[in-house]
Amino acid sequence: MPKITMNINGRETSAEVENRTLLSTALREKLHLTGTHIGCDTSQCGACVVHVNGKAVKSCTIFASELDGANIDTIEGQASPDGTLNVIQQAFQDHHGLQCGFCTPGMVMSAAALLKENPKPTEAEVRDYLEGNICRCTGYQGIVNAIMAASGQDVPSIAAE
């Protein structure tokens, strides 16, 4: 089995992987980074989005063995070491952008990539960008609100009362 070394969340990390092992599987099974989730087998759901060399990638679409030397960012590296949430994570909590939490790691990583490309997206641009991330719980309302808020834009109050 090939041995690969990646920089994951700022740390050099090595693992032996089969040629057929996907990055999503390698992260979860070999490196015990179980924050990256697997919700489908057709690269549709987006629960496994991570950043590879700074770009959002569905980690189920790429073989780990191709990634020797790559920089990988996952959900586990987003908050401060003391647990303080980053701006996007905090906005998700503030605007009820998650319920069961399963799609959340992929949503947060996609949102981070969006705001890096487009720091002040319109609501339509947010919805369009999230086309590759499925959430079954929230109806996306809290997620869209959270991303708008994280970009410093006004969103309507979330509580109806």
Next chain:
Amino acid sequence: MPDGGIGAPTKRREDTRFLTGRGKYTDDFTPQNTSYCAFARSQVANGVIKSVDTSAAAEMPGVLATFTGEDFVEVGGNPAGWAIVSRDGEPMKEPKRPVLAHGKVRHVGDAYAAVVAETLEQALDAVEAIEADIDEQDAVTDMASAVAGAGSMVHDEIETNVCFDWGWIEDNRAATDEAIKNAPHVTTLELINNRLVPNALEPRASIGEYDPGTGDYKLTTTSQNPHLSRLLIAAFVLGIPENKLTVLAPDVGGGFGSKIYHYSEEALVLAAAKKLGRPVKWTATRTESFLADAHGRDHVTKIELACEKDGTFIAFRTETMANVGAYLSNFSTVTPTFLHGTLMAGNYTVPNVYVNVKAVFTNTAPVDAYRGAGRPEATYSLERVIDKCARELGIDPVEIRRKNFIKKDQYPYASAAGLEYDSGDYDTLMDGLEKVADFAGFEARRAESAKNGKLRGLGINAYVEACGIAPSNLVGILGARVGLYDAATVRVNPTGNISVMVGAHSHGQGHETAFPQIVADMLGVDPQSVDIVHGDTSKIPFGMGTYGSRSLAVCGSAVFRATEKIIFKATAIAAHMLEDKPENIEFNDGVFSIKGTNKNVGFGDVALKAYIPHDYPIEDLEPGLEETAFYDPANFTYPSGAYASEVEVDPETGKVTICSMVALDDFGVVVNPMIVTGQVEGGLAQGIGQALLENGVYDDTGQLLSGSLMDYAMPRADDLPNLVVDHSHATRCTHNPIGSKGCGEAGAIGSPPTIVNAVVDALSRGGHDVDHIDMPVSPSRVWAAMNK
């Protein structure tokens, strides 16, 4: 009152772990020495198993064990939780649902063998080496053919594909028939409530463990109700004593009904763990979710509405065929009957209601409760036929509903479908809807759409549902095989902070945040000092779990009752500390005082005294401060709502765009409005998905055509409008202590008829003679309806 009590939009504490990748879902657990399980699943919908040869698979690298249906012939079947009696008095047909298919496979995805290996890859490779000789038979997937018995029998031994033929209420049948025969106007509508695949984003997963040293089993699994799963596995399927089986449902990534049920994979990993003496793990692929999770809805219905010429309702008569798939899943028999037929009077003072439901076996995946469970089917049929009737009579759809609404001074109201609604105010909801959805501005918006070449329509809906199911005595008479109470233990620790063990399970609903709000409100303590423990049968009291929007109304009420007991005992301790009688003590904001004096003692000091009982009335009072309550509801709760949606139809393509979606709901007392808003928004998305996008389709040979997320259209962010949710028009539930009714399913119930009504409205206003389009209202269907 402390900050963050009942009514506060408290941010969720569980978010921290989910947002940082520290949630622990079943597949995130890999106990030491874990082995991996994979299943061989039928590729045909109906077939006789001639032989299953696992000998080659057993010789594959890493393979530890193989299983076939033969290995489970001696153990029990997975039962239906509710016994339904047909109109002729015959009990329903209950063919055995084995752990692994034996003799026949009955749907694509039916598991007939399993392999356990050192690695998942080895298990998957070995499944490929299983040699199965399965003689394919004609499949029956269409309910009408299945009822006619024209093709194959799904279960040869019962000699019919009709599980039951149920009437509700049988005593109303003749009067309803007569009323319809004599009515001045009758509107008839035939419709299909499309099959849905729940698609909780976390696929099901199960880990079985067995300790040969103690004989203890442990099942970690994706369940909405770990005690119910334990009961089914113990009492019906494997016969493991309940005291030797712990079921742990850790973080669960959504359920929507599909994770209520006990599934065969859970039994298999437990049996395999016992055989191998090591943990056995199985995680579904999404493909397996599509093929082997319980699906939802799938009714074919004819509904008739009889009324006066002025629109006063006289009778509703419904005939439905409900698909139960190849096997009876645990709630599959109650869903199309008591969760559907009892709601067929809707929000209305109609005097005659009769419902006939035939449950039909087909060579498809089992169908069971999915978000709303029977109530979306009831509301959809009713609210569609009412809209059609209004159009036929030239009455405004708002007015025909208002004319027949139960009025707010009529509660409690005995509906013609057998329920007693305790509270509601449908007119006020409709008043609110007219304002929030700006009905007055619709014509201007329609003109604007017309300028852009689009047909705009406005659809409305009113619904009432029954949640918090319901008195155990009553449901027992109606055929339930379980009680439907829930339980909570409130444990005040010596230092005054509190652990609450609950029977409900949180998989997105935010119980860890909302339940402490109740306890904090009652005890006058900081909500952050209250923690919820759920999902582990070794820690929590026996509870029935989370489904049917019951958690707050039933389990929350148990939390409330247990907390009352804490206050009662703590008052006695405080009375001793204050040297007075309990009846002279009052408790406010966390402080016990002698009435009319400033002599007092705080809750924390009382808690400490309970655990360090020096100078304590030990003859009269046990030490400690821990109480359990089992709460059995006196009635269902009856959330209701009024919804509106505006849509634009592109006449060139038939594409429907939702311009607005407004939901006004009466949930009674709301504990956490932020969470409740989120629940409604999620329900709306699932309802919009049903109305516009989602469809579980089998072909004639029983292949699931929409069997992946490439083929089954899930709502995405760009399919949905901004959702407007308002739950400020509330009437209290009169019979539970919190006054709450339940909010989880509302959005999925109210939105599908709203959208279809809006689409039909748009086409009608555009001059098209269209009175119905079946869901999903796809561009091709809309275009075909416009161009017929």
